[in-house]
Amino acid sequence: MGNQSSPKKGRALKTSYEASTILRNYWETIHAAKKAGKPIGYCSGNAPVELMYAFDILPAYPENYAAVVASAKIALPLVQMAESKEFSHDLCSYAKINLGEVFWEGKGKPEMPFGGLPTPPDILLTTKIPCITQVKWWEVLRDVYHCPMILLDAPMLEGTVDNQPSEDQVDFVVDQLKLIIAQLEDFTHTKFNEEKFFHCLSLSDQAGGLWHDIIDLRGEAVPTPVGSREMCGNVFSLVAMLGTETPVKFYQKMKEELQYKTWKKIGAIPNEKYRLLYENIPLWYNLEMLSDVENKGAVFVFETYLRYVWGGRIDLTDPYRGYAKKILSDVFLNMNLQLRYDIMARDIKNYHIDGVVFHSNRSCKRYSLGYYELKEMLLERLGIPSVVIEADHSDPSGYSEGNTKMKLDAFIELLEERRNAGSRG
Amino acid sequence: MLVAGVDAGSNAAKIVLMEEDQILSHGVLKTGANSLGAVKDLLQHILEQQHKKMEDISDIVSTGYGRNYIPFATFQATEIFCHAKGVFRTMPQVRTIIDIGGQDSKVIYLDNNGRVADFVMNDKCAAGTGHFIESLAMALSVPLEEMGPLSVRAEQEITISSTCTVFAESEVVSYVAQGFPKSDIISGVHHALAGRVVSMARRREIRREICLTGGVAKNIGVVRWIEKELGGSMRIPEEPQLTGAIGAAMIALERAREQ
Numbered sequence: 001m002g003n004q005s006s007p008k009k010g011r012a013l014k015t016s017y018e019a020s021t022i023l024r025n026y027w028e029t030i031h032a033a034k035k036a037g038k039p040i041g042y043c044s045g046n047a048p049v050e051l052m053y054a055f056d057i058l059p060a061y062p063e064n065y066a067a068v069v070a071s072a073k074i075a076l077p078l079v080q081m082a083e084s085k086e087f088s089h090d091l092c093s094y095a096k097i098n099l100g101e102v103f104w105e106g107k108g109k110p111e112m113p114f115g116g117l118p119t120p121p122d123i124l125l126t127t128k129i130p131c132i133t134q135v136k137w138w139e140v141l142r143d144v145y146h147c148p149m150i151l152l153d154a155p156m157l158e159g160t161v162d163n164q165p166s167e168d169q170v171d172f173v174v175d176q177l178k179l180i181i182a183q184l185e186d187f188t189h190t191k192f193n194e195e196k197f198f199h200c201l202s203l204s205d206q207a208g209g210l211w212h213d214i215i216d217l218r219g220e221a222v223p224t225p226v227g228s229r230e231m232c233g234n235v236f237s238l239v240a241m242l243g244t245e246t247p248v249k250f251y252q253k254m255k256e257e258l259q260y261k262t263w264k265k266i267g268a269i270p271n272e273k274y275r276l277l278y279e280n281i282p283l284w285y286n287l288e289m290l291s292d293v294e295n296k297g298a299v300f301v302f303e304t305y306l307r308y309v310w311g312g313r314i315d316l317t318d319p320y321r322g323y324a325k326k327i328l329s330d331v332f333l334n335m336n337l338q339l340r341y342d343i344m345a346r347d348i349k350n351y352h353i354d355g356v357v358f359h360s361n362r363s364c365k366r367y368s369l370g371y372y373e374l375k376e377m378l379l380e381r382l383g384i385p386s387v388v389i390e391a392d393h394s395d396p397s398g399y400s401e402g403n404t405k406m407k408l409d410a411f412i413e414l415l416e417e418r419r420n421a422g423s424r425g
Numbered sequence: 426m427l428v429a430g431v432d433a434g435s436n437a438a439k440i441v442l443m444e445e446d447q448i449l450s451h452g453v454l455k456t457g458a459n460s461l462g463a464v465k466d467l468l469q470h471i472l473e474q475q476h477k478k479m480e481d482i483s484d485i486v487s488t489g490y491g492r493n494y495i496p497f498a499t500f501q502a503t504e505i506f507c508h509a510k511g512v513f514r515t516m517p518q519v520r521t522i523i524d525i526g527g528q529d530s531k532v533i534y535l536d537n538n539g540r541v542a543d544f545v546m547n548d549k550c551a552a553g554t555g556h557f558i559e560s561l562a563m564a565l566s567v568p569l570e571e572m573g574p575l576s577v578r579a580e581q582e583i584t585i586s587s588t589c590t591v592f593a594e595s596e597v598v599s600y601v602a603q604g605f606p607k608s609d610i611i612s613g614v615h616h617a618l619a620g621r622v623v624s625m626a627r628r629r630e631i632r633r634e635i636c637l638t639g640g641v642a643k644n645i646g647v648v649r650w651i652e653k654e655l656g657g658s659m660r661i662p663e664e665p666q667l668t669g670a671i672g673a674a675m676i677a678l679e680r681a682r683e684q
Contacts, residue, residue, distance in 0.1 A: 372628055379543070390548040400548075402490050403529060407546055410505040417506075417540050 012226040012268040013234075013261075015254040022237050022246060023068075027114035033058045034118035039188070042117070042141060044126040044134045045309065046331055048152060048177060048323070050200035050243040054193050055184045057123060062141075063134075064239045065117050066097035070284035070394035074110035079395050081105070092363045093395035095137040102144055120145040123187055125180075127152035130309070130333045131366050150183050152176050157328055157335050165328040173324035200243035201314055201323055208326070210251035211238050211311035217258045219302045219351035223267025224275065225258055228290040228300035230268075232282050238310050273297035274415045275352055277344070279304050280359035280367050281393040289404065296412045302351045304344070308332035337370045341377050348384055355415050356386035357408070363392045385418070387411040426681050427477065428484045430673030431464055431498060432507070433491030436527030436555065437640065438464045441670040442471055442482075443678055450475050451667055460491050483681035486673040490528065500680060505533055505544050507672030512636050513539030514675060516660050520632035523622060523651065523659070524668070525641035527555040532626040545628050552588040553621035555641045561614045564594045565607055576611040576646030583613035588621055612646060619650035626655075636660040638668040 011017055034040050041052050043059040052059050069075050075093065078100030083089055085103045087096060101109075101116065124147060126138040135151060142149040153176055155169050181192050218224050218231070234254065237247040276293065278300045283289055290300055312330040315322030332340060347353070356378060358371045371388050378384040387407050391399045427449070432439040438460060442450045450471050456463040472478060479497070487498035488507040495501075504524065512519050513535065522533040529546055530553045536542045547553045562569045583600060587593045593614070600610045618641075635655065641647050642665035652658055662668055 376629075385543065388545075403546065403548070406490070406503055406505075406529075409501075410503040410541075410544060413503060413506045414541050414544070421538070421540060 011230055013230065013254060013257050015250070015257050016226075016230050016234055018250060018253075019233050019236060022241070022250060024114070026240055026246075030058055030060055030118055031115055039122040040118050041123040041125050042121040042138070044130070044138065045239065046129045046327065047125045047127045048180065048327065049125070050197055050204055050323075051177070051180055051184060052125060053200045053243050054197035055188045055190065057184075057188070059125075059240075060117055060121065061240050062098040062117060062137075063094045064236070066094040066394055067284045068113050069097050069101075070396075071287070072113050073285050073396075074112075075285060075394050076397060077108065077110055078104070079397065090362075092131070092133045092137075093392055094363065095133060097394060098137070099140065102141070121147055123147055123184075124149040125152075126150075127154060127327075129154045129327065129331050131364070148183070148187055150180055152180060152327075154328060154334070157331075157339065165325060169328055170321050170324045173327055174320045177320060177324065198316070198319055201319055202316060203245060203248055204243050205314040205316060207238055207242060207247035207251055208311040209313045210248065210255055211235075212307070212313070214251060214255055214258060215302070215307050215311070216350075217255065217262055219347070221258075221262040221265075222275075222352055223265065223269070223272035224299055224301040225261035225266055225268055227268045227294060228278055228282070228303055228306075229287045231303070231306055232284075232287055232290065235306055235310055267299075269294045269297070269299050271297050272299055273419075274354045274412060275299060275301045277302045277304070277348065277351070277353045277356045278359070279344075279356060279371075280361045281305050281364060283359070283391050283396075283399065284394050285396045286399065286401075289408070292405070293408055293412060296409070298412050298415070300357075302347060302353065304332050304347075307347075308335075308343070333364075333367050337373065340370075341374055344374070344378070345382060348378070348382060353384065355411060356384060357411070358386055358388045359393075360388050360390050361393050362390070362398060363395065385411070385414055426483050426678065427481050428486075428674055428677035428681050429468065429482050430507070430670040430675070430677055431468070431485060431487040431489075431495055432504065432667075432670040432673060433460055433464055433487060433489040433495055434504075434526055434528075434669070435490050437666065438467050438491075439489075439667050439670040440464070440467050440471055441667055441674045442475060442477075443671075443674040445678070448671065448674075451664065451670065453666055456491075461494055461496075464491070464495060483684075484677040486677040486680070488669050488673045500676065502673060502676055504669045505531060506541060507669040507676070508638055509533055509535055509539060509541045509672065510675045511668035511670075511672035512638065512662065514671065515662065516634070516636055519634045519636040519660060521626065521635045523626060523635065523637050525553070525555055525618075525622060525637070525639040525647070527559075527640065530554050530622050530625070530639075532622075532629075534629055534632070543629055545625055547621075547625060552590060552593075553618060553625065555639065557590050557593070557618055558614060558641065558644065558647070560590050560594060561597055561611075564597050565601065565610065567607060567611065570643075572611050572615075573644035573646045573648075575608045576615050577649065578608040579612035580606070581609050582616070583609050585613045585617040588617070593617065612650075615644070615646040616650045618647055619654050623651060623654040631655065633657065634660055636662070638662060638665045640666045642666075 039057045041057045079096045081100035082096035314326045360368045375386045430441045454467040485498045486500045487495040492501040524531045534543045637659045
């Protein structure tokens, strides 16, 4: 219930202030490369971007850029433009934002952050690991830009909580990687630079490992040194610069700061009472939602999106198989419901979670499947309450602020009542 | 000890004045664009009726969509908790509350001690809310308060299949054009609302007894359809619209006693 002390302003971590510089530098670099005539490849999340670097192709990320656009609160006219071009209202809003820009006609186009995506792309690389929409979206881009498109196919993971794919599944992805290498050799008319590929894999391994260390550090620490809103900004470096040195340096520094804050028990908010888990992609146009709960003593300490879409180690002793395993193992969207539950149950324990907020995401139904089943399982088996909010990660048109705030406020009241009832014995 | 509970809802402001455990007075006022003004006027009116002044009130708690915009409230709580408290006060045997307000509908599941164990709410659209009935009453040119009594005279079942308020309006207009009696159409509207709310309630186990709160509980047509869908009767408070404000006043009383 109401009237708690307000949280302190500003970033919890000094290192977080570097994220905006990294973002700006990335965009300057990629636009400069395009001007200089270097090949640019549009890559989707979880695509094997290290292979692009091995062929001196610079990656740009339409999905990530759509999130940047949504954060700048200019997504709506682009979404509407895509819909006016007969793309379905039900299509992912990342795709609609990008396609709205690609097919924009007439006046009134919003000023695109960082000058927009460099166009045209020279090649397209995608994968069906997160979803099929990406493949269809990339096919539209291929038709628009008349450039080659490469697809990494991968099976859905049905593993255990240890999260290991089967040998057959790994074999399949290794074959796919080798096929992509042959396709890129054809495209660039150059021989594959395996040494460079392994170097990029090593950088990805370091950055991915550091990212997971960071997530563990802030999740295990009581009080947590940093909340979700800040970490959603900090993930950019990993999303757009995987395979380079930038995220390695950035996350090493962040890890050291977190280690210090954890040791000193310096919390993100003055009086941490309730520790929350956020499930699904955040509302990029309303990241404030993640920090608003802090007024009531609640803080998001863990997000499945930040952990099970991004980061992870690669076994470099067997690079192809190690990479295939990493690609298959760490994507929440590519797991069946039982595995998701098992992983969440483990994380709830490890990160001392009091409650879960599910974001039923209109744009990402594959991520949002089974929430009411998961909700029931968490309550019945672990006694962990949860709430489901309905929204979209990048399209603000269907978002109801009053409804969502009410659900979150009531959920914190529920946690408070449970806590009070427990303390009364 | 005098306290007040203010429920600043999307359609109406509701205020309850409590003296210790007894409800001293209450009032409901339709809110226009200026909901804060409506709340102020209503509180002033209630206080004058009781020959009391603002300074006599020990604590004021607000709830409802406008809960954060009542400057004289010392504390805010959501309707979910206020409804639970308001219902449990007089009906401690209730385990499931269905609240249908102007802008949303909620199902609140209580444990045996009257605490909120879980809740579900409608998503962002108007289907399943009081606004659904208001819009269709306008489309049919029937005063809102006559919707309930008219619908119980229905002689045949009409299905309104669209959950979208705008599409449902087209369906209603089409039935009117086909010459169906208004009572039959209104009954169909109530059935559609009841179906939507009950399917939401079934996301969790519905434990009895069940209580219906919110302004829509005054509509006998909706009540009957929900009872039919649930296969049993519901408890309805004497003033179903006031439940949230009563709960808010109870929280105010607890707070005032603690001070």
